[in-house]
Amino acid sequence: MDFAENALAGTGKSSQSGRLELIDVRRVFGNYNALDGINLAVEPGEFIALLGPSGCGKSTALNCIAGLLELTGGEIRLAGKRIDELQPEARGFGMVFQNYALFPHLSVRKNVGFGLSMQGVPGAESAKRISDALALVRLQGQEGKLPGQLSGGQQQRVAIARAIVIHPPLVLMDEPLSNLDAKLRLEMRAEIRGIHDQIGSTTIYVTHDQDEALSLADRIVVMREGRIRQIGTPQDLYDRPNHPDVADFMGFRTRIPGKLVSVSGNRASVDAGGVRLEAVAPGHVSVGDRVLVSIRPEDLVAVDEGEGLKATVNSIEYRGRAFFGLATGPDGSELFFRADRTYPRGASIVLRPLAERTLLFKEKA
Amino acid sequence: MSAVAAGSPSRPSLRKRLSARGLDATTLLVLPGIVVTLALFVYPFLYGVVDSLVPKQGPWFANYLKFFSEPFQYDTIFATLWLALPVTIINVLVAIPIAFRVRLMRRQRLLTTILVLPVTLGTVLVADGLLNYLGPRGWFNRTLMFLDLIDHPIRLTNNYWGVFASLIITGFPFAFLLTLSYVTGIDPAIEQAAATLGAKARQRFTRIFLPLLAPGLIVTFCLAFVQAFSVFPSAILLGAPSGPTRVIAIAAYQAAFEQYDHSMGAAIAIIMGLVQLVVILAVLSLRQVFYRGPAAGGKG
Structure with missing residues (x-):
């Protein structure tokens, strides 16, 4: 200045x-x-x-x-x-x-x-x-x-x-x-x-x-x-x-509903429509709760195959250093992801969240 | 040098050059307007000017000389001004506070409709109504007498005050609606900004609103003045047309249609227009003093 x-x-x-x-x-x-x-x-x-x-x-x-x-x-x-x-x-x-x-x-x-x-x-x-x-x-x-x-x-x-x-x-x-x-x-x-x-x-x-x-x-x-x-x-x-609203505002654009199946330490495990997701456990949840998993696009990485969320590519764009895109899950949910290479529209991909940067919120009853 | 530049410099076509100066086919749309203006305004006006300069007898300026040598005639200028100026000033001054109040109201349209009614009714109907209402046996005097406020009916018709009241009633809505549009055109955030900077209501009015409104108020004044200055039916119906409310329009009417001197009538009409012009130019020149831009405080 x-x-x-x-x-x-x-x-x-x-x-x-x-x-x-x-x-x-x-x-x-x-x-x-x-x-x-x-x-x-x-x-x-x-x-x-x-x-x-x-x-x-x-x-x-x-x-x-x-x-x-x-x-x-x-x-x-x-x-x-x-x-x-x-x-x-x-x-x-x-x-x-x-x-x-x-x-x-x-x-x-x-x-x-x-x-x-x-x-x-x-x-x-x-x-x-x-x-x-x-x-x-x-x-x-x-x-x-x-x-x-x-x-x-x-x-x-x-x-x-x-x-x-x-x-x-x-x-x-x-x-x-x-x-x-x-x-x-x-x-x-x-x-x-x-x-x-x-x-x-x-x-x-x-x-x-x-x-x-x-x-x-x-x-x-x-x-x-x-x-x-x-x-x-x-x-x-x-x-x-x-x-979840604040998380949404802070860039956690992907929200996946699921059920908490286990908690050990600060790591929680969630069943999201048959897929197992790992996330950081907040203090006030217990096994069996309906929860919302929130992930930032940069922490949801696309790979060709393997374990993870199966999805279909909707759109993808290059933003320097990496590609960012929107995919649709089997249940119709919107998944915002990061990829190292581009994928054609309609390609099947697997998305893997980074567990230590995935958040969990208890859904309101 | 490229091949194009080497050849004859490519001038844009005539059509393009004209449209760059704002002349294209759309310009033709002004033609009907010009024709109507020439036929209905410019020609009759010039005809009147020439007519006034060809008197029945005497030199070309005889009509004007006659008008300004007879007090009976030239006093009509002052009689008309004496009606039109106070009425216009009152209408504009009263319109300001009411417009400021109405600006904050939700049901503006109902009030606007009520206020527009006198304008649509026309001066003759208003004059007729006022004759009954303000007359010696009208509701106004009867109510005052019933309340023992007066012993005898106050004379409010067939004199100055009858015409005055009629001009207020027909002129106020006009002044008010114009003022309201100027007042509501000022961004409310400007007043809020003045308030947060410590300006009290009175200072906000004098320092912010008034300077921003002044050009609009001046235009409102001019339009309302022209309307009041050409008073004719109510000056006859509600006034004393041979005495204090013998306005200049009456003088012109009498010359043209009672003495069948259309040349003199035209001369009086020209004089009437010149008096209006003098007042309007004087008032408009005040506008130079004030800011005349949009009344918004930044990007919208």
Whole structure:
């Protein structure tokens, strides 16, 4: 990172931030539970990603924290003080919107300075802070332009500068990269994390992209149907998802139902339609349980014949170093696999899971 | 040098060159529009201009001289402005808060339908209804008297206030619907962004909404003003057409159809158009001050 030193010093570390707590937060739209009892504690300086598919409640949660939506139940506390009854303008959080929501009639400089002028920050200090914030997002020289004259990536930077210039205790980001092209998305991802580390504020980042969440966040909160499925570090979630939904999100695309036939140590044996599969045993299963076996494509390897899951090749594509494909099992299940060579469509193959990287989940009764 | 380049430089065909400048077969579709505009607008307008410059007697400017030398005639400009300007200002100013409220409502269409009714009814029906409603023996006065708020009926028809009320009723829905479309055209996330940056409702209105709305409000004002300035039926039916509500349209009508001086009538109509033009140009010039781009805050 080649951020100017004075930008770092000028923007300053937010020291006023405290622990953010969501206590049994609920939000109902009509008769739909968008948030169904969210409990979450965020430590000062943490970068938290709310991850989930669309409709899981992650944006609702963010809007509730920002004050743009009222809670139906529960409370939100910052540094021990209740904030869920405050208007958004009284909370002082910086928010970056999915479509940036820049003020189209104001120049870049005035967009960034809007929050400072609302706070009554005097002119000289305000000018310095605006310049520092623009330096931080590398937008010097664009001060006089209107948002409509900027590219998508530049607009994104203005939105970030506008949110952080007020030194918020909490920065909220709602899928800020979803409107950018793939290359720019990767660049901005690194910059967002860099800015977070420099200003030291707490960040809550909403995304549906697990790569983004894994690479950016200190902790990831996986949400589904208005509830939190799992909270953990990226490594936790990647290696030890605690729910088939989370596993699905973390790339365990193949799901095979079966019955647990034996457990020895941390190794479990599953009967999946006549085929014996080995997997890592979770703590809370017992022999005879209906279980779901989850495997990543890279851990389900295709061979020509032998022991394993018999399948028919559906499609296969080269992704550098290896081939990845989709095959259909005898029962119609979808099997995502890796292969060292290509196979024609309709070829019979045998798939072998890597036991130490195959997960097991107890199916709900 | 390749063989192609060595030969005569291959110019694109005439058709391609024309279409690159936006001229192709589709361009012909504007022809009917041009014909209608020429026949129904440009020709009658030029005919009127020429007609006004060929007075019954005197030099070419005699009609205009006559109009501006008789207070009975030129006062109609002020009588009309005195009606049209306040009515337009009130309609636009009242439309803003209501549009802001309606923006958040779910059943906008029902309200919109109710509001559009006066527009579809036409000015004559509205004037007739108001004559009964606001008249000395109408519900309005009767209710006030029943409540002992007044002793004698207030005179609200056949004067300035009757025309005023009718222009509000027929003009407001128009101003409101235009304003509503401008208000709902502003991305709600922009207001939310202002709120998270500490702007209170009042500051959000003055710093964000108003500057974004101003160009639209100016256009709304112009359209509503033109509508009110050409008031005619209600000025006769509900007003005092020989006194305070002798609007300029009445003067033109009387010249053309009561004194059979179509040349004078045309001159008054031209003057009427020029007054409107002056007001509209003055108001539109305000637009230069404001931002005039899309009211969205980024990529959609």
